[in-house]
Amino acid sequence: MIAGFPDAQPIAGLIGGLMIGLAAAIMLLGLGRIAGVSGLAARAIGLSASGPPHGVAIAFTVGLPVGAVLVALLSDGIPATFPAPGLLIVAGLIVGFGTRLGSGCTSGHGVCGLSRLSRRSIVATALFMGSGFATVALMRLTGMI
Amino acid sequence: MMRIIIALLSGALFGGGLAISGMADPMRVRAFLDLFGAWDPTLAFVMGGAMIPMALAWxxxxxxxxxxxDRAFALPDTRAIDGKLTLGAIVFGIGWGIGGLCPGPAIASLALSPAAAAPFVLAMLGGMAIHHFTIKS
Incomplete structure (x- = not known):
């Protein structure tokens, strides 16, 4: 617990982050690939001309819910609160289009690109974080949340 | 076969990490982006934690x-900071802020909260398809 931020989960966040980084390291050193979820998911369903063999992309993508459900079974469940379905559909469309146009998301640009000190990824991460901050601020200003 | 197992293991470890870290909860992610609300810095710890193994791996x-x-590394070698990168990142951030979900947690959530995650994931794949069929790479 951090003073002033009663809801923060720094230890769980750090442990989960280490697992995510290790997963990305296995992808890099094992298969020579970036563990970028948007690119691999697009590749898995045939919406990307480049990337690893389809089997690899499908296996990684399927692994995500498998790992999550294993953790949920071993713990007391994973709490999650979702926005309304209408918002989710709008957000999903925007996220799908934007991540492909920008060649990456939080995993590819954020985790893999930042740690590589890639200038493209540093710019992309700064921009999607900045526009995320601005979007939520606007939602608060307009009373949506 | 070996490659498939490695990819599955990496994906599962990634998905497990997302679940443990609280990043499978859209409201927690959105709270990180909510500078004028009850700000939740957890996401920064997740990113910081992920940097450690990856910095070593690089x-x-x-x-x-x-x-x-595999025979060789197949890594992005583009260096240009162009309109696609910047516009794509800004657009992605807008959707991330609205939903509190990015692709990894959304797909991982298919197993945790299928009814809530499925509309997002289907719409996301739709957005990817729109990109695929409209924008030349």
């Missing part, structure tokens, strides 16, 4: 000739 990558289970 150091190893520069010293080895090829990955463990």
């Amino acid at each position: 150091m190893v990558q520069r010293r080895v000739g090829r990955p463990f289970a």
Whole structure:
């Protein structure tokens, strides 16, 4: 617990982050690939001309819910609160289009690109974080949340 | 077969990490982006934690000739900071702020909260398809 931020989960966040980084390291050193979820998911369903063999992309993508459900079974469940379905559909469309146009998301640009000190990824991460901050601020200003 | 197992293991470890870290909860992610609300810094710890193994992995990558289970590294070599990168990142951030979900947690959530995650994931795949069929790479 951090003073002033009663809801923060720094230890769980750090442990989960280490697992995510290790997963990305296995992808890099094992298969020579970036563990970028948007690119691999697009590749898995045939919406990307480049990337690893389809089997690899499908296996990684399927692994995500498998790992999550294993953790949920071993713990007391994973709490999650979702926005309304209408918002989710709008957000999903925007996220799908934007991540492909920008060649990456939080995993590819954020985790893999930042740690590589890639200038493209540093710019992309700064921009999607900045526009995320601005979007939520606007939602608060307009009373949506 | 070896490559498939490695990819599955990596994906599962990634998905497990997302679940443990609280990043499978859209409201927690959105709270990180909510600077004028009850700000939740957890996401920064997740990113910081993920940097440690990956920074080491990049150091190893520069010293080895090829990955463990494939012939060569296949890594992005684009250097240009162009309109697609910047506009795409800004657009992605808008959707991330609205939904509190990015692709990894959304797909991982298919197993945790299928009814809530499925509309997002289907719409996301739709957005990817729109990109695929409208924008020349």
